[in-house]
Amino acid sequence: MKNTLISKQIRRNILEMAFHGSTVHLGCALCLVEIFAVIYRNHLNYDYFNPSDPSRDFLILSKGHGVMAQYACMRELGWLTQETLLNYFGDGTDLKGLSDSRVQGLEVTSGSLGHGLSVGVGIAFGHKIKNVSQKTFIIVGDGELNEGPCWEAIQFAGHHQLQDLLIIVDKNNFQAMDETAAIINQDNLKNQIESFNFNVMEVDGHNELEIDNAINNLYERRNNRPSCIIANTIKGKGVSFMENKNEWHYLRLNQALYDAALIELER
Amino acid sequence: MRDTFSSKLVDLAHSDPKLLLLTGDHGYGLFNSLREARPQQFINMGIAEQNMVGVAAGLSRVGFKPIVYGLSAFIPIRVLEQIKLDVCHDNLPVIFIGDGAGFVYSHLGTSHQSTEDIAVTRAIPNLIVMSPGDRFELARCIDLAYDSNLPVYIRLGKADRGDVHSKNLIFNLGDLIHLKEPDPSDTRVTLVATGSMLKMASLLCESFPSLGLVSAPSLKPINARHIKDLCEKNHTIITLEEHSIYGGLGSIISDVAASMSHATVKKLGIQDRFSEHCGSYEYLLSEHKIDFESLKVEIYNCIYSSEQAAG
Numbered sequence A: 001m002k003n004t005l006i007s008k009q010i011r012r013n014i015l016e017m018a019f020h021g022s023t024v025h026l027g028c029a030l031c032l033v034e035i036f037a038v039i040y041r042n043h044l045n046y047d048y049f050n051p052s053d054p055s056r057d058f059l060i061l062s063k064g065h066g067v068m069a070q071y072a073c074m075r076e077l078g079w080l081t082q083e084t085l086l087n088y089f090g091d092g093t094d095l096k097g098l099s100d101s102r103v104q105g106l107e108v109t110s111g112s113l114g115h116g117l118s119v120g121v122g123i124a125f126g127h128k129i130k131n132v133s134q135k136t137f138i139i140v141g142d143g144e145l146n147e148g149p150c151w152e153a154i155q156f157a158g159h160h161q162l163q164d165l166l167i168i169v170d171k172n173n174f175q176a177m178d179e180t181a182a183i184i185n186q187d188n189l190k191n192q193i194e195s196f197n198f199n200v201m202e203v204d205g206h207n208e209l210e211i212d213n214a215i216n217n218l219y220e221r222r223n224n225r226p227s228c229i230i231a232n233t234i235k236g237k238g239v240s241f242m243e244n245k246n247e248w249h250y251l252r253l254n255q256a257l258y259d260a261a262l263i264e265l266e267r
Numbered sequence B: 001m002r003d004t005f006s007s008k009l010v011d012l013a014h015s016d017p018k019l020l021l022l023t024g025d026h027g028y029g030l031f032n033s034l035r036e037a038r039p040q041q042f043i044n045m046g047i048a049e050q051n052m053v054g055v056a057a058g059l060s061r062v063g064f065k066p067i068v069y070g071l072s073a074f075i076p077i078r079v080l081e082q083i084k085l086d087v088c089h090d091n092l093p094v095i096f097i098g099d100g101a102g103f104v105y106s107h108l109g110t111s112h113q114s115t116e117d118i119a120v121t122r123a124i125p126n127l128i129v130m131s132p133g134d135r136f137e138l139a140r141c142i143d144l145a146y147d148s149n150l151p152v153y154i155r156l157g158k159a160d161r162g163d164v165h166s167k168n169l170i171f172n173l174g175d176l177i178h179l180k181e182p183d184p185s186d187t188r189v190t191l192v193a194t195g196s197m198l199k200m201a202s203l204l205c206e207s208f209p210s211l212g213l214v215s216a217p218s219l220k221p222i223n224a225r226h227i228k229d230l231c232e233k234n235h236t237i238i239t240l241e242e243h244s245i246y247g248g249l250g251s252i253i254s255d256v257a258a259s260m261s262h263a264t265v266k267k268l269g270i271q272d273r274f275s276e277h278c279g280s281y282e283y284l285l286s287e288h289k290i291d292f293e294s295l296k297v298e299i300y301n302c303i304y305s306s307e308q309a310a311g
Helices: A007-021 A026-030 A033-043 A064-076 A082-086 A116-130 A148-159 A189-194 A208-220 A255-266 B002-015 B032-037 B049-061 B080-090 B117-121 B135-148 B197-207 B224-233 B249-257 B281-287 B292-310
Strands: A058-061 A136-141 A165-171 A199-204 A227-232 B019-023 B042-044 B065-071 B095-099 B128-130 B152-155 B177-180 B189-193 B212-215 B218-220 B236-244 B264-270
Touching (some): A026 A064, A033 A136, A033 A208, A058 A116, A064 A082, A064 A136, A116 A136, A116 A148, A116 A165, A116 B049, A165 A208, A189 A199, B002 B019, B002 B135, B019 B049, B049 B080, B117 B236, B128 B135, B189 B197, B189 B292, B197 B212, B197 B292, B249 B264
Parallel strands (some): A165 A227, B019 B042, B065 B095, B128 B152
16 A cells, blocks of 8 residues: 555565575665655655556666565555565566566566666657656666666757656665766766756655655656756665665575564664 | 658558657658648657657557657667666557668767667567568558557668569568569578568579578567478578577577477577678678678588488
């Protein structure tokens, strides 16, 4: 149910999946929790009983590595069962380690980075041609913005004034092998995206009120410009021994670490 | 062929407002009729092919039927991953037109030449691959592609070689089109050609009257029964394509013929290398030994060795 879309419960679901599936990419999912919670709870228009309803708003996870956060929300929405979560990565199951559009509720196949942004921009462009005001939300990673097609999509969205498009950059300052600043510096990201005719706001990506206010504010003043939120997040947020520890892009939970992580969530 | 493409496009756009033509800033002049008749259905996506394919996938997800146009060096080669993931993974109805395939841009060099596109596209699940040889085949391919509501790649090669057929065609996906049976009393060798090499093949048949001639405008799916029939009727099948001998028509026919013990497949096409020199289209065909004279020698040798084998 929507009212159980609370960060603690979403993180609990993520840890549960990651432990039972013995999966990687925990840090990439934990930083997205508040962003997903606010969008699903307060902004996304969808048919609760039919996630594929054509008149829905679209929520696209371009940064496919964070997909456990979306699964965790879909569990709270009743779109996935507890059994499905506990069987994560089992032989013959459907939920993969990256976003796969054949799972109802996920919109794109991503993980190879720089794809979801263009597909989402295409969806937003299609809605504009049809003259309907369905919204498109796209979550991209800051590391993902290394990819050239992201910038092709951003320039196209700005040029075509896709005002019902909101891009959220999950700026956790890490990518697979290092800090983003050490690989491709993004100090000037806000100005860069603004220069493509976007309205851009920067928020604390773990402060739900700030995220909520920014989405409302950007929507009200959109005026033929697409919107972007740069959400400053902490990779591995919520579990102290994972926070800003890039090895949790790759590490798996054993029983002891799982127990320790759950205790932290209850604090 | 380009006029046929242009007029088919206008007809389809009139009959289906969901059709959108997307181009990566290519096709100067080709879309004048469409832009005049249905300007809202033409979108120049800029020189950004990867985004163009992603946007096409998004548009098709909300009900549109995009036709993505580019040079085949870019569509599909540059954007192969977008075609695979964004479009084919979900079986979305997007048509890709790869123009100028083979050595059409003979003077421009390797960046604009495309001799590997059939090989890579046919390995992508859900993707239909077509390679029409003249205006009549093109018109039928476009209809088949549009009506399929599936992802399709249509390869367009050298477009000014002239027609081989003389009237509108009805063939199905995968069909081989028999243009001429081999002389049964002679060596039983048939030439199977696709795309721009169809006209070349028909000219070669004038030099070798005993040759059979078959066109393969639809490369994936391909009707295995048709290939098996061909193997049974022939001692040797010669494939001819303006594409690498690795993974193209020759490989497609060989895949099926491998189960036929008595038929030999001789693959004529582009060997495993890039063009070395600049020159006319005809020059590049000769550099790669798929010009008329080189092919004549190859076919002569093939017929001669078939005769010897037949005893």
